[in-house]
Each structure stands twice: as structure tokens, then as C-alpha cells.
Amino acid sequence: MANEVRKGILISTHAAKAGHPGGSLSAADVFTYLYFEEMNIDPKNPKDPDRDRFVLSKGHTAPGLYAALANRGYFPLDWLPTLRHTGSDLQGHPCMQHTPGIDQNTGSLGQGISAAVGMALYAKMNNKSYRTYTLLGDGEIEEGMVWEAAMFAGYRKLDNLCVIVDNNNLQIDGPITEVCSPYPIDKKFEAFNFHVINVADGNDMEQLAAAFKEAREFKGAPSAIIMKTLKGKGVSFMENQVSWHGVAPNDEQFAIGMADLEKIGEAL
């Protein structure tokens, strides 16, 4: 399924002639795992008050989330090529008024985690059993507000909150180690009283499954899953290329990318 999500990312960003394929592809596996395995959700009842929540704090990777939601049945797959088009229900960054399954508007980095904390806090205050997940970029955690939210979540022991960091090591201006390194990421979340789970390969479903199980079962502190991923994963010419952060594939590149994914699909 993650491969189908990857195809959806290429289809939508190619059609939009814009968007952020690199970070969408690095997170394609976690989107897939969350919506197909982990979360208690019902695509037919996207506003169910008891559903698990997901906030895409790294909102620019909406194409990955949209592809997962479409494949999960929140809306038809043929919405994907409308991404970023005037009048489309698939805005460049997630917008809950437009898209079924979106739990909060995001796009301006650093804000989604606070909203997720609010959702988790609400569950605690009202004895609700749903869990809240939020996905952040490794560049995104350079935003100071992330640490305001982390401090609050750790202090409040929000063990119904799972923060995921997509550690693909690249941000717009270059490798995160050459821009304003947030490393060590795990130690930082530990210092903010999180239960930290390091995932060596966040593009590996089995490793993701183990990490989310551990997070779900850990009580007394919020969990932070720091997962190493490959930006552009699955599309040969995009992998680990900083230049593919916010650029869409042209027709030729689209054909090569889809062929790459077809090959991966056949091998599965």
C-alpha cells in the first residue's frame, strides 16, 4: 500500500506542477502504517468524536497524507490530480474545511504539535480513550514553538500523544547538519520528559509496527518516535536529494518515477 501512496504523491505533484514530493515520500510508509494499521479511524465517519487524531505538523507533505487518505477511502482517488488547483478540495497544505479526514489546518511549521497536544489534553480531561499522533519534520523542530509544546506534553505526562519525527536529514537549504542542526533529537525529547523510541529505518513497516506498539503501551509519558528515513524514498532520482524538497516532477521525470514504483510493486 505504501507503494500506492507513493504513486499518489507523484500523480498529484506532477499534476499540480508544484508541491513537496521529497518529504512526502520519506513519510509515505508512516502515513500508510498510521491509516491502515495503527489508528482507530473510520473513513465513512471522519468526524467521529472518539476517533484517533492525526495532525500533520509538517504540513507541506500534504501530498503524502492525501494519497494515504484517498487510498483509505476518505475521498476518491481521482481527487489526487486536482492537488493545488484553483477550487480544489486538496489545498497545498492541509485544510480541514476542504478535505475529509484532516483534523487540523497546518502548513506553518511548528504549530501542528501544539494542536495535537490540545487534542491529547482534551482526551485526558474528558476521559476519552482516543490517541493523538503528530508528524514533524526534522527541520521543523528548529521552530521554538515545538519545544513549548514538548515541555507542556512532557510535564502533563500526555501518554496518549505520539510525536513522530521524520528524520530524513534534509531541509530546504541543505542537510540539517549544515543549516542549524537539531541533533541530538532523541536526547532533546528525553530532556523534555518524553519516552523516546529510535527507529533505524522509518521506511520499514516492521520497525514502524514495533515502534508504534511500544509507544501505545508506554504509560506515564508521551512518546517520541524518531525515525531515520530517506527523503524521496522509492523514486531513484529523488532519493536523498535536497533539490527535491519542493519541486514537482515534469512529464519525463514522472514517467521514470512511476516506472521505479511499478518495479518496486512487482518485486513485492
Added chain:
Amino acid sequence: MTNVKKVATRESYGKALAELGSEIENLVVLDADLAGATKTGIFKKAFPDRFIDCGIAECDMMGIAAGMATCGAIPFASTFAMFASGRAFEIVRNSIGYPHLNVKIGATHAGISVGEDGASHQCNEDLALMRTIPGMTIINPSDDVEARAAVRAAATTDGPFYLRFGRFAVPVINDRPDYKFEIGKGVLLREGTDVTIVATGLCVAAALDAAEMLAADGISAEVINIHTIKPLDRDLIAASAKKTGKVVTAEEHSIIGGLGGAVCEALAETVPTPVLRIGVKDVFGESGPAGELLHKYQLDGEGIYNQVKAWM
């Protein structure tokens, strides 16, 4: 107005929250380490389980309020106007305004009447900032009665609100049996024929004082209280402007982008009328007792009177 009862509207805010707490179960109050000053401490005492102190982290507080609102809570997020509208502007815009969430921002310590803390804490820009956010309702009550009514209206009306309160005790001017608060409706407090004074917040009482002084000079001033800055009661202001032909705006806010700006925009499109904007004249404030500052910056009755007189 020296013998009139005076109450700071931040006090009204805290009391109104505590009152509403027993009526509205999903009302929660957030603060950023200022519960004593914003008066949300009154709510905290009554409903400790529904009070959330976010620490000195206003941006995070606005985001948490947004997340809680998506789940059905009615969060009142409280801090000083400077931090609510200034520091947290982009979170208010993107996490609350854009998804049009049911978050109420209780902004206290607005304007120069903050007093001794000085310019760093005297927010004269919040109305201008908040006005630019689509769908944001903005209320700047004139006294205790109106402030309590505004909090109730906000709690019972869906959508994002920005409520502006002051630190300084101001005269209670709306304590009458027929007082009625309606979002978006200005209140004609005094009829006149020569000039219209459109006032908001603590300048409403001052405008009434000024109108009294102007009357002694033979100038008949109409006084309109605009508690809702957005949506603005354009009809009431335009009708009065048509009658008097001269409009003065009075506010404890920059003359740029607040009530003065809103009234000029409305009149330019309806009844083009000469306007005098009374407010903080594109300068930063300074330390001093609130009463002295209001006098120095000509926002008290005498200051408004002098400026209107000179302009007429």
C-alpha cells in the same frame, strides 16, 4: 465622573468566566502564567480542573486552544493583549482563524492604561492586527456591564473571538435596566447634530464627558459606542455621519488600523465625511500612572474635548 463606580474590565472578564463555568460544561480557560493579572484566577479557583496553565508560552497556548476546540471544547485563551495579538499573531491566524475554530482570546492589559510597565507592554496595535484575520469577531467593551455581556456572547456564539480588556478601573456607564448587548450593533448613547464621536473601550466614558463639555460651548455632539470593532456597525455610523457631517473616532489604540481606520474605511465607501482620529498617534507609550498617561495622550474627557474643539 469621580463618584461613579469603577471596575477594570479584566476583573469583569474573570468574574464572567467563573459565572459561565457553571452554565457551560465544556468551557475551559487557558492562561500563560498571568492568571493573577488577567483575572482568570477567579475561574481557576472555581473550576481548577478546567483551568490550564500553559506556562510562559503564548504561541503554544493558542495552538493547544485550537486543538481543544477541534474536539468540542470552548477554550478561552488568556494573556496580555501584546502577547495574544502580537507574539502569537501567526498562530492565531493559522491555527485558529484559518480553520475558523471556536476559540475565544481574552486579551487583557490593552492600551497605554497598562500604566507603569511602559511601552513594551502597552499594546496599541492589537485591533489593527486582529482586524485583518478573516472571520475574527473583535469586541472592545466600554465597562464592566458590557465586558460581562461580551464574554457571555462570545461563549455562546460559534467562531473565533478577540476580546479586549483593560487593567485600569473605568467608570460603569451601562448599568441600566434596558441595556442590551448585541454583537455587531453599535449603541447610540447621546444624540447630537454638530459632530459624531464614535468611541470604543474606555474612551466611551471619556467621549460622554467630552460631549458634556462641548455642549457647554454650544456644540451638540452625538456619541456612539462601538463595542464590536468587527463586524463594524457601518449603518449606524454612516447614518450619523450623514446627519452631523463630521466624525471623530476615539480609542485607546493606535490611530492606524483600529476603530479610526475601520470607520474611515466604512465612511469612504458609504458617506464620505471628514474624520478626526483620536487615539495613540503612531508613537510608543511610556511608563506612568494610567490616569496620568490617559491625560497626557489626550484620551480622557478633557483631551477628547480639546481635540474636537480645535478641529471644529
